[in-house]
Amino acid sequence: MKYNMSLSALLMAATCCLLMLCYLCWKRRELPIAVSYGLGMLAGAFYTLGYAYEIISPTLEQIRFWLRVEYVGIPFASTVWIIMVLQYTGRQALVRKPIIALLMIVPIITIIAHNTNEWHHLYYRSLSIDVSEGFPLVTLVVGPFYMFHVVYSYLFFIIGMGLLIQKYRRSSVRMKKQVMLMMIGSLGPYGFAIIYLSGMFNLAIDISPFGFVFSGIFYMWEIYQFNMLRLAPLALEKVFESMQDAVILIDLDNKITGYNQSANEFMARINEKAAVGQPVTEIFMSYPHIVDIVTQKVSINERLKISRDNEDRFYNIYLTPIIDHKQKKVGKMVMLNDVTEAVNYEATLLEKSQQLAELNTFKDKMFNVIAHDIRDPLAVQVNLMELMEEEMQTCGGTHDEIIHEMGLQIQSSYTLVESLLDWFQNQRGGMVFSPVIRDLASVVRTNMDMMQVRSDGKRIKIISNILDNVLVFADKEMLDLIIRNLLSNAIKFTNNEGQIRIEAIHADGKVIVSVSDTGSGISEDQAETLLQEAYPISSLGTAGERGVGLGLTLCREFVQLNGGEIWFDSELGQGTTFYFSIPTPPS
Known part of the structure; x- marks a missing residue:
């Protein structure tokens, strides 16, 4: 059997390998590199298939036919290969439609020139049969278009190999093996073609197609050894980089x-x-x-x-x-x-959690105050009512003293409920703090009017020396409650026909408000714990008024929430002055 039959069988086997590679690429066609890789293998398959039949064809016409089959793939092989290298080396951004269109100009000219060569003979000068090897082989005298295509192809080969070498130098140890296999596989068709075109071995058979046999071996090794098409280098790098x-x-x-x-x-x-x-x-x-x-x-x-x-x-x-x-x-x-954002978020959550814990503690404290204070006046009222019923059944006399005491108890309960309503109205939906700019003189006048009935009952004169347009920056409800409670305490502990004076001065970017009375004053024992106790104990007023111990606690908390401080000066028997600071409006 002539050796051309063996070579043809080998090329047919190479064609099958290349077509199998095309199939594997088609299965992974969602990867751009798989598309270009598969097209390159398809171009090689046309080349090997055509040459397998060319070397066993007996006539020149049949050889011409199989040459046309070969040139379905040959003109596009280098272009598809350089596109694949660009994708493989991470230069996918260069693979755009306008650039691909430019790269396809020469292959299209080549295939047209080849198929119309009989009209102009610019691709092949002549084609003739040589039977010196014992079977027909075509002898080609190439023309300028042929040489132009060769130069074009090897220019891309040089550029592509340069990119692969650059990638090899920058790759990790495992990736270097894969890049090296890609380089060796790419050398096959181009290296064999250089040997044949150089004429150094005076070969009758064109060995260029056998370069695809060489390439197929290395490409198959690369696919099964490194799962190249299952996780292509570009895809791996994209995941890594992203x-x-x-x-x-x-x-x-x-x-x-x-x-x-x-x-x-x-x-x-x-x-x-x-x-x-x-x-x-x-x-x-x-x-x-x-x-x-x-x-x-x-x-x-x-x-x-x-x-x-x-x-x-x-x-x-x-x-x-x-x-x-x-x-x-x-x-x-x-x-x-x-994890900076997560850490900052955790810190914010912790801060909010601490604030919530403080708020819950404060509310718990208020509820404890309520539990201690509301029970006693209500119990007294119940006992007084029972006592009055017994007296009315047995004696039938007047009960002015009991009625008076019940009135005081009812007033005390009313004061407690009023304070609680103020508190809970402020706390609906959580601790709400909404500071606004307010005219202090107007705020004081409004709350003085609310206290007028109580002050008139003891003939106490309330004087405000605060000028108009003294502006403060505070929560409206909280500021009203602070002033109202301080006025209520002053009235409670001031004797009949006494006097209460309200003043304000600017100091260190804040307004310091003072509420002074001419009342009984505060003892040293009370002064040490008055604004410190968790559960303050209420004292009787000068007219026997009962308190709930809640007013000053609320004042202290609300002043602090508004960014101020509260303190007092007192002299037993001479009266008391409560001070609190409140911020001025921001500039």
């Missing part, structure tokens, strides 16, 4: 072998030089704790606080060994996850 976490790969010598874009942004602020190949100790010299973790630990998962750009940032740092398929340690992977 990660928000900073990922850094380190070899056994503690040198950086690779990192993603997030890590690049992180390291660029530390060191301007290229990080690949640099020792970890140099890149992270400003962060000795990271250096210690990377160089001393095998694996770790902890949180770090790092100061960058005059700002504290928090990172979860993960260190894990990299193990190859032989379960041998080949390096380490460091992952830095920026």
